[in-house]
Amino acid sequence: xxxxxxxxxxKSSLEKHxxxxxxxxxxxxxxxxxxxxNVSNKKRRRFFFFLFSLSSIIVLTGFIxxxxxxxxxxxxxxxxxNNITKTQDKEGTQIAETTVETKSLDQISQPSSIESSExxxxxxxxxxxTTIFSPSSNLKNGDNNEKIRRHHSHASxxxxxxxxxxxxxxxxxxxxxxxxxxxxxPTIILNEKKSSNQESDFxxxxxxxxxxxxxxxSAELGSLIYDDEELPxxxxxxxxxxxxxxxxxxxxGLALSNRNLALKNNSEENELxxxxxxxxxxxxxxxxxxxxxxxxxxGLFLNIGLQYSRLAENFRYDTDHLKVDSIANQIIGFSxxxxxxxxxxKGFAPNNTLFELEYDFYNYHHFLDIPVSVGYQKQYKLWNxxxxxxxxxxxxxxxxxxxxxxxxxxxxxxxxxxxxxINKVPLSYEGGLNLGFRLTxxxxxxxxxxxxxxxxxxxxxxxxxxxxxxxxxINTSINYLF
Amino acid sequence: xxxxxxxxxxCQKGDKKSQYLLxxxxxxxxxxxxRRYARDQDMAQDIxxxxxxxIFKNINKFEGKGSFEGWIRxxxxxxxxxxxxxxxxxxxxxxxxxxxxxxxxxxxxIDYDGEIIMEMVMSLPxxxxxxxxxxxxxxxxxTEIAETxxxxxATSRSHLLRARKxxxxxxxxxYNKENIRRAF
Numbered sequence: 046x047x048x049x050x051x052x053x054x055x056k057s058s059l060e061k062h063x064x065x066x067x068x069x070x071x072x073x074x075x076x077x078x079x080x081x082x083n084v085s086n087k088k089r090r091r092f093f094f095f096l097f098s099l100s101s102i103i104v105l106t107g108f109i110x111x112x113x114x115x116x117x118x119x120x121x122x123x124x125x126x127n128n129i130t131k132t133q134d135k136e137g138t139q140i141a142e143t144t145v146e147t148k149s150l151d152q153i154s155q156p157s158s159i160e161s162s163e164x165x166x167x168x169x170x171x172x173x174x175t176t177i178f179s180p181s182s183n184l185k186n187g188d189n190n191e192k193i194r195r196h197h198s199h200a201s202x203x204x205x206x207x208x209x210x211x212x213x214x215x216x217x218x219x220x221x222x223x224x225x226x227x228x229x230x231p232t233i234i235l236n237e238k239k240s241s242n243q244e245s246d247f248x249x250x251x252x253x254x255x256x257x258x259x260x261x262x263s264a265e266l267g268s269l270i271y272d273d274e275e276l277p278x279x280x281x282x283x284x285x286x287x288x289x290x291x292x293x294x295x296x297x298g299l300a301l302s303n304r305n306l307a308l309k310n311n312s313e314e315n316e317l318x319x320x321x322x323x324x325x326x327x328x329x330x331x332x333x334x335x336x337x338x339x340x341x342x343x344g345l346f347l348n349i350g351l352q353y354s355r356l357a358e359n360f361r362y363d364t365d366h367l368k369v370d371s372i373a374n375q376i377i378g379f380s381x382x383x384x385x386x387x388x389x390x391k392g393f394a395p396n397n398t399l400f401e402l403e404y405d406f407y408n409y410h411h412f413l414d415i416p417v418s419v420g421y422q423k424q425y426k427l428w429n430x431x432x433x434x435x436x437x438x439x440x441x442x443x444x445x446x447x448x449x450x451x452x453x454x455x456x457x458x459x460x461x462x463x464x465x466x467i468n469k470v471p472l473s474y475e476g477g478l479n480l481g482f483r484l485t486x487x488x489x490x491x492x493x494x495x496x497x498x499x500x501x502x503x504x505x506x507x508x509x510x511x512x513x514x515x516x517x518x519i520n521t522s523i524n525y526l527f
Numbered sequence: 528x529x530x531x532x533x534x535x536x537x538c539q540k541g542d543k544k545s546q547y548l549l550x551x552x553x554x555x556x557x558x559x560x561x562r563r564y565a566r567d568q569d570m571a572q573d574i575x576x577x578x579x580x581x582i583f584k585n586i587n588k589f590e591g592k593g594s595f596e597g598w599i600r601x602x603x604x605x606x607x608x609x610x611x612x613x614x615x616x617x618x619x620x621x622x623x624x625x626x627x628x629x630x631x632x633x634x635x636x637i638d639y640d641g642e643i644i645m646e647m648v649m650s651l652p653x654x655x656x657x658x659x660x661x662x663x664x665x666x667x668x669x670t671e672i673a674e675t676x677x678x679x680x681a682t683s684r685s686h687l688l689r690a691r692k693x694x695x696x697x698x699x700x701x702y703n704k705e706n707i708r709r710a711f
Contacts, residue, residue, distance in 0.1 A: 051691065052663045055644060059664045062641040063555035064562055066575070072550050075579050082583050083541035310592065315605050316675060452677060 096476055096496075100434035103421050106345065292338045292489070292526040300330040300497070300518020302356055307511050309502075314509040320449050321510065325408070328357035330516045338524070340422065348418045348433060356410040356514065360447055362455070368398040404455055408446025410466070410503065414439050416475055429481035429489065439470040442503060465508035473499040481524070491522040531595055538586050550579060556596070557603045563648055563660045564607035578606040604665050608675060611657060647697050655690035662687050 304327050308318055336350030375394030379387050418435025444466040450456040458464040477495030484490055495518060502511035529537075529548065537545030558575050565571035581602050589598055648656060657676065661667040662683070667675065672683040 055648070055663050055694075056666075058641050058644045059559070059563065059648065059660075062559045062645055064558040064645075066554045066558045068547075068551045068554055071554055071572075071575065071579070072547055075550070075576050075583075078580050079543070079546055079583050082580070083543070086541055086587065307588065310590075315608075316677070319609075451674075 096434065096474075096498075099432060099476065103345075103419055103432065103434055106421050286342050288342055290340045290342075290526060292340070292524045293336070294338065294489075294491070294522050294524030295333075295335050296491070296493070296520045296522035297331075297333045298493075298495075298518050298520030300332060300495075300516040302327045302330050302514055302516040304358075305511075305513040305515075307513075309509055309511050317449070317451065318510055320452060324362045324404075324449055325358055325360050328359055328407075330357070330518060331355045332518060332520060334416070336416075336522075344421050344423055346420050346422055346431070346433070348416070348420065348435065350416050352412075352414045352416050352437070354412040354414065356412065356516070358408040358410075358446070360404060360406045360408050360449075360455075362402060362404040362449060364402050364452070365399060368400060370396045370398065372396045400453065402453065402455075404447060404449075406447045406455075408444070408448065408458065411441075411443040411445070412439060412470065413441045414473075418475060418477075420479075422479075422481075427483040429479075429483070429491075431479045431481070432477070433479065434476035435474070437473045437475050437497065439473065442466065442468055442470050444503075465504045465510075466512075467503055467505050470499060470503055471501040473497060473501075477520075483526075487526050489524040489526055491520075491524060493520045493522065494518075495520060532591070535586065535589065535591070535595060538583065539589075546583060549582075553596070553599055554579075557599065559645065560600060560603045561607055562645060563664065564604070564611065564657060566653060570610065574603070574607045574610050577610070578603040581606055600665070604661075608657075611653065643701075647694055647701075650697065651690050651693055655686050655693065658683050658686035659690035659694075 306318060306322055308314060332352065332354045334350050334352035336348055338346055338348050340346035371393040373393055374391050376389045377392040377394050378390040380390055382388050415438045416435060417438065418433040420431050420433025420435075422429055422431030444458045444464055446458055447455040448458055448465075456463045456465075458466055461468070475495060475497045477493045479491055479493035481489045481491040496515065497517075498515040499513055502513050504510060504512045529545070534545050534549055534552075538549055554575065557578055558571060561571040561574040561578070562568070565574055578599075582599060585602070589595065648659065651659060658672055661672050661675070662669070669680045669683045669687075672678070673680045676683070678686075
């Protein structure tokens with residue numbers, strides 16, 4: 046209907062019209078609810094900030110781990126700072142013969158220089174000072190420093206030999222030389238080549254060394270006797286950890302979904318929105334997948350997999366609708382003509398139809414995805430704690446079931462021509478905290494609490510309502526570690 | 528004086544002072560919309576509060592595209608419609624005996640006081656008032672009104688005509704008969 050001047054006049058008058066209100070009274074009435082909204086919005090913002098920060102920290106940690114962590118072995122570490130040579134024994138096992146050249150006695154006797162050197166070694170996760178210099182496993186670092194100083198203050202050159210095992214790298218020999226001091230003192234060989242695992246062997250070797258110590262001047266003997274008491278536990282083993290560890294696994298779990306239905310811009314289908322909100326309810330998300338994991342020894346890992354998620358919803362609608370209509374040219378009555386005959390009176394006959402609508406459907410959205418995530422894990426004995434964050438690339442989305450099209454009918458969302466749902470979802474995000482337990486050398490069981498967030502609507506552009514999801518759930522997994 | 532854009536951004540951040548300013552700035556306009564749809568002053572006040580809460584809930588969704596005032600109007604109208612019990616529309620039959628429209632000359636209309644017009648519109652029966660407001664002020668067409676109120680388009684048209692007729696009668700009562708005839 047074309048709007049005439051009557052309507053235009055009313056529109057212009059009413060549009061401009063304002064009514065005085067008691068703002069303070071209104072504000073007082075809505076303030077508690079506004080506060081609640083602010084708190085909820087803040088929580089949401091904080092959550093996303095937390096997720097973002099967590100992801101950033103993980104990525105940064107990963108980069109730092111990759112670029113700054115020195116992947117060299119223990120012996121090589123020492124070699125970097127202290128002029129070390131590395132040799133192989135006949136059996137092919139790695140033997141590190143380490144020569145630590147100290148520059149002067151003064152430098153050695155300064156605790157700060159030694160401590161700083163120790164810090165370097167410790168920071169890079171190499172063989173800790175206790176393992177090189179301290180025969181006793183329960184000896185503290187401070188004791189080690191003390192011992193090093195004692196060595197150098199009494200003997201300008203000394204040699205410490207550590208054994209090598211076939212399956213482990215053992216520092217075979219550490220030769221500590223003082224190049225600054227020219228006076229030559231006898232070399233003390235504590236352990237000549239190989240040592241066995243038996244404690245008695247060490248005791249035996251310790252005894253064989255003693256006569257050499259006896260040859261030293263008496264002034265230097267005191268310190269040597271001190272060392273001798275700790276000789277038996279000189280043998281130190283360090284496990285050779287691989288740089289990368291690869292594992293594959295399968296997982297399955299359940300999650301609770303949270304759906305957000307909203308009108309798109311310029312859409313006024315608020316009735317449909319209200320109908321859908323009241324007739325549909327969220328159910329569970331069933332999640333299954335396989336994954337491959339590449340973990341660096343620094344703790345950083347990369348996860349990639351293939352994942353299938355089934356998001357379930359229930360659509361229930363029960364209503365009656367009376368359709369009022371009429372049919373033309375129907376007999377609607379009788380009358381008698383002048384002759385007394387009964388004649389039909391034709392006209393529009395009412396045709397009311399009562400529609401009883403009853404829907405009870407389970408709707409499913411099937412997601413097939415490739416999740417890619419990075420994370421950081423920390424091993425503690427048999428337990429493994431980790432966190433990860435990443436993106437989920439959707440391969441396909443298939444929807445099955447029915448939803449309301451309007452108050453009187455429902456559409457089949459399985460039919461792609463009618464379905465308001467898209468068949469491929471834009472990038473979504475996922476993060477989780479996981480806990481693993483090493484059952485055997487190769488088998489690990491895991492449990493993960495995860496959160497997935499789909500920032501984009503899964504409905505197409507022509508549909509007036511946007512439909513977004515996020516879900517939180519728990520996955521259990523079994524992994525095989527190579 | 529804080530700009531509208533800053534006000535919106537601050538409200539999105541949850542700044543209470545800005546939220547209060549927003550209420551202060553837009554409440555008079557919103558109240559007028561509410562009054563047009565509400566049965567009485569109390570209901571108008573309830574609709575206003577509901578609309579304001581809806582605005583603060585959804586203000587993060589406002590991306591700055593289009594007029595903020597227009598967005599507020601839309602939300603207020605929707606909130607008002609939600610308040611109105613629509614059940615009576617379902618059983619509403621097409622009106623019979625729709626009054627014939629009076630001839631209206633395109634003369635300049637008198638600059639009536641807005642409050643008088645508001646009172647006139649508010650005095651209409653609810654079903655006519657809602658259709659009149661939706662069609663005349665909030666620019667819904669009859670198809671949209673029919674969808675929104677779940678009535679037939681024909682019903683919407685007849686309600687509008689009824690509302691118009693009633694308003695004309697009210698104006699006739701209020702003013703001199705001759706003057707009104709001249710005006711419409």
